[in-house]
Amino acid sequence: MSTLLPFVRRAQAAPDPAAGTHRMSNSEKFISIEGIARRYPAPGAKTTTIFENLWLPMRRGEFVCMIGHSGCGKTTVLNILAGLEAPSEGAVIVDGQAIAGTSLDRAVIFQGHALLPWRTVLGNVAYAVSSRWRKAPKAEIEARAKKAIATVGLAGSEHKRPSELSGGMKQRVGIARALSIEPKILLMDEPFSALDALTRGTLQDEVRRICVETGQTVFMITHDVDEAIYLADRIVLMTNGPEAKVAEIVENPLPKDRDRTQLHHAPGYYALRNHLIDFLVSRSRTLRDAMPEGYDPRHPPVVRPSLSEADAAAITTDSLARRA
Numbered sequence: 001m002s003t004l005l006p007f008v009r010r011a012q013a014a015p016d017p018a019a020g021t022h023r024m025s026n027s028e029k030f031i032s033i034e035g036i037a038r039r040y041p042a043p044g045a046k047t048t049t050i051f052e053n054l055w056l057p058m059r060r061g062e063f064v065c066m067i068g069h070s071g072c073g074k075t076t077v078l079n080i081l082a083g084l085e086a087p088s089e090g091a092v093i094v095d096g097q098a099i100a101g102t103s104l105d106r107a108v109i110f111q112g113h114a115l116l117p118w119r120t121v122l123g124n125v126a127y128a129v130s131s132r133w134r135k136a137p138k139a140e141i142e143a144r145a146k147k148a149i150a151t152v153g154l155a156g157s158e159h160k161r162p163s164e165l166s167g168g169m170k171q172r173v174g175i176a177r178a179l180s181i182e183p184k185i186l187l188m189d190e191p192f193s194a195l196d197a198l199t200r201g202t203l204q205d206e207v208r209r210i211c212v213e214t215g216q217t218v219f220m221i222t223h224d225v226d227e228a229i230y231l232a233d234r235i236v237l238m239t240n241g242p243e244a245k246v247a248e249i250v251e252n253p254l255p256k257d258r259d260r261t262q263l264h265h266a267p268g269y270y271a272l273r274n275h276l277i278d279f280l281v282s283r284s285r286t287l288r289d290a291m292p293e294g295y296d297p298r299h300p301p302v303v304r305p306s307l308s309e310a311d312a313a314a315i316t317t318d319s320l321a322r323r324a
């Protein structure tokens with residue numbers, strides 16, 4: 001498969017004392033996945049473990065992307081974060097409280113738009129707003145809904161119904177609806193994968209701008225390496241399933257105010273991209289079979305591809321740092 005990727009250059013591992021040495025403190029953890037597992041009954045009174053002992057803390061305002069091959073359990077992790085599924089073990093803590101079931105604190109945007117077809121754009125968003133603020137006067141509900149609609153660039157389309165909207169516009173309504181309830185975390189499962197490339201790029205720009213401006217905390221699943229590089233502060237790499245693990249957490253070294261059109265000129269861009277592609281092409285499989293010595297699922301390796309092309313990639317781990 002790597003022969004299909006002639007431009008991939010393997011990142012050289014070089015220790016970077018700044019990477020991975022800072023373990024997130026309890027006060028920094030806004031959302032925390034703590035030791036979750038998901039198991040299903042298998043034939044012969046056996047059990048299939050999709051993943052287990054999965055730990056992931058997230059800071060307030062952080063944009064976290066999860067990448068991994070099909071079947072490693074990404075959607076399951078997102079469903080557990082949403083409260084749509086319960087973990088077989090472990091817990092999810094949001095702002096200091098263990099979650100139990102769904103909540104308007106955690107808004108989900110799926111690939112499909114799931115809009116109410118008989119309601120207008122305004123009606124769809126206002127419905128969500130009124131679920132959040134049940135006793136709010138109608139004027140306030142409309143004002144909040146209109147603000148969210150304007151944020152995603154749909155002002156003027158408030159009275160259209162979903163059947164009158166393009167796929168990109170429908171997804172914008174989905175985003176407006178999620179943002180309108182001011183969730184603590186926005187959960188997105190490949191939200192742009194059904195869109196054409198141009199619309200996808202525009203919506204990525206919008207989501208990025210909104211999240212930076214509002215400090216929204218986001219957990220997003222994607223198969224698109226470039227999307228993860230553009231949007232994420234950290235990228236969680238899952239090994240192949242079953243018994244998938246968090247292989248690494250990659251810190252995005254690119255500046256927060258990154259510009260899509262200039263991304264490929266940014267120092268560190270190719271080291272980061274190559275690292276992610278290398279992982280998907282081969283390491284996601286080899287690491288599933290054998291994690292490195294000293295691997296600690298509670299503190300998976302933190303990787304920060306170097307800012308300098310010359311340095312290529314910088315790799316260190318909490319555990320290695322502790323041993324040093």
Ligand SMILES: Nc1ncnc2c1ncn2[C@@H]1O[C@H](COP(=O)(O)OP(=O)(O)OP(=O)(O)O)[C@@H](O)[C@H]1O
Nearest residue numbers: 040041050068069070071072073074075076077241
């Ligand atoms: N109800 C179920 N019973 C048994 N196995 C299930 C059930 N639901 C999901 N699985 C299995 O759990 C695994 C993880 O599924 P999940 O959808 O979370 O993976 P994913 O990484 O999101 O995949 P994709 O990228 O294809 O969406 C899959 O192998 C799937 O077959």
